[in-house]
Amino acid sequence: MKLVVLGLSLSSSWGNGHATTFRALLSAFAERGHEILFLERDVPWYAGQRDLIDPAFCRLEFYDSVEALEDWRHEIETADAVMVGSYVPDGIAVGHYVQRTARGVTAFYDIDTPVTLAALREGRCDYLSAELIAGYDCYCSFTGGPTLDLLERHYRSPMARALYCSVDASAYRPMDVPKKWDLSYLGTYSPDRQPTLEKLLIEPARLLPDRRFVVAGPQYPDDIDWPANVERIEHLAPHDHAAFYSASRYTLNVTRADMIEAGWSPSVRLFEAAACGTPIISDVWPGLNELLEPNREIIFAWNPEQVIVALHEDRADMGEAARRRILNQHISRNRAAELENWLQEAARMRAQDMAAAE
Structure with missing residues (x-):
């Protein structure tokens, strides 16, 4: 599978929990044989704090505006799946571009679901809209439980699934250090x-x-x-x-x-x-x-x-x-298998809907 991800940050863990989440998930996803392109908005507050420049598990590229995504049109258009993350700068415009351009599955990965939904209720969410939720084939949510029903019933998501954060067990393990x-x-x-x-x-x-x-x-x-x-x-x-x-x-x-x-x-x-x-x-x-x-x-x-x-x-x-x-x-290997399952399920649902419309 060719996956394109447009996320808040992969290169910098400064001031956010997204980078480590993406690193754990995508490195395990790559181990399952998938090809990944990560597109990150080039912003100064992360540019000066980068702690991962050349990841071994994916291709990392930067863009400086929504308009600059045209440089990556072919990759977005031909990918098997395109996933947009929460808190992406100009995320509403990015989401519309992805939904217009991608031929494969489109997904939203919300690492901040309760915050997102609160912002939507108050009309102040600048990276997601109710229209976009209905337009994404799959909503991968940091939050499980009743929130998934809310996303499908109220916001008309075709498919809402829990995709909790995960941990890279090779990086996070007990260390032999004194207690401080x-x-x-x-x-x-x-x-x-x-x-x-x-x-x-x-x-x-x-x-x-x-x-x-x-x-x-x-x-x-x-x-x-x-x-x-x-x-x-x-x-x-x-x-x-x-x-x-x-x-x-x-x-x-x-x-x-x-x-x-x-x-x-x-x-x-x-x-x-x-x-x-x-x-x-x-x-x-x-x-x-x-x-x-x-x-x-x-x-x-x-x-x-x-x-x-x-x-x-x-x-x-x-x-x-x-x-x-x-x-x-809850290690990244489990979560990568879940992501693969959700994207494949969304692809089947998409194919069924297209066949029914013919």
Whole structure:
């Protein structure tokens, strides 16, 4: 299969979770014998922070405008499938171009489904429209559960399927490094995640001055009052993630408000931490207990006191149990097989619809 992907970024993991998601998924997809072209909008904030220039698993090319996609018309037109990702700059115009031009299957991969749907409801989504949802042959959603029914019933998607993030098990594994922190958090600053970070990491840090904490990720405001025992790391490159998790006794998973409301929205960081065997403390949302079993594979926390209790315990066994679960169900090899199935199913449905119209 020849697949063309137009995604937010493959070349830079700075300030986004898309690059590592695409890298894991597409490298495994290529291992299944498929040919991939990734087209990335050339923007200055990623151009200055690139950490993957020449991927071994696909061809990576850049374009500087929607009009410049004409340079790639032949590839888009003749591909077996063309997949557009969420948050692509000028994504609505890109989507219309793809749907007009592609002869094969067209798909949308939403790594931000609850955020997307909230923006659509409020009329402020600049990378997807209701018209485009109905026009894509397949909607691959970061979110499962009832959201898939909503996409098909309300937005008239011909075919909505869950395509969760995944983890590259060769890159994310336990490392033999000393423990540096009692509790860590890895994530870009988000205003709606910050209250939970305050409650489940910063407040425990204030109450436990003899314990060590760390927050890694960019874009945090300068006016945050970090306790003295909370280390800050501005940016952590993907190749350092496994060592970071392995140096943590526990790590914290914090979810955006729209994703908590929708449920069934595991982040790539959740899978990566679990693959490293690091015990996870998480906020709570519908569907999480179906991915990881509470108290055996993950700890649910609603308040600082629950975090403090956990930090006084050794739950390495829980990290190992979560690692086994994730490696069995959520590695990139599994997800690539699902993507292949969804694209093939969409192709069959497309062929049936074309035959019925003749």
